[in-house]
Amino acid sequence: MRKMLLGGATALVMGLGSVSAVAQDAPFGMDSEIEYAKLLWDLMKADRLVGEGAIHAVPYAGTEPHGMMLETFYSNATLNGHIGRLVVKRNYGPEGVMADEVLMDPAGHLAAVTVMFQREDGYDADNQNWFWAKYLPDGTLDKAPNGMQLAGRVAKGADTGCIACHSAADGEDYLFTSNGMK
Ligand code: HEC
Structure with a gap:
């Protein structure tokens, strides 16, 4: 009996070890990030930032990759007890x-x-703890060409993608449109 328990415990520890190794390899698109993105969508819906009944501003002309007409909203949101800046x-x-x-x-x-939400310290200290997500209008996540869902530290370590491009924004806050705003 004791032996069996020990065996089980070893298997469990090994299992956890391999899960965390996978999580470290993938900076975005894992189940935990997808789940987080869902919570964020519900929160934005409740705040009328997305979905039916969303508030509107006058759209302005944009550039690639974000589209030809844009609306951008700055606010704060509380998710899992953490209050962070939210840009939609x-x-x-x-x-x-x-x-x-x-x-x-x-x-x-x-x-x-497309959404940026500044998460708790330690989430991504290299990039000011921003969480990135790209949703389709129905609230599901858009996917990268390789099929990974666009939620999390997108695409940390790569030469292209949200983090790579936004790290070039003035003000060193990863935000292009907020220069002078804090
Ligand atoms: C090739 C560069 C580039 C890539 C890649 C990119 N963005 Fe942006 N992003 C911009 C630019 C430029 C703006 C400012 C557009 C404007 O005039 O409103 C912007 C604006 C934004 C804003 C409004 C806040 C701000 O910085 O002004 C959000 C939110 C955002 N992007 C999210 C994302 C997400 C999420 C991704 C990845 C899925 C992404 N972006 C990928 C260039 C990029």
């Missing part, structure tokens, strides 16, 4: 679309919702 960007298309067309039918023009 709605990406509208197609190319050539005008602001009034977007306002007349926002849902019909929404291509994606």
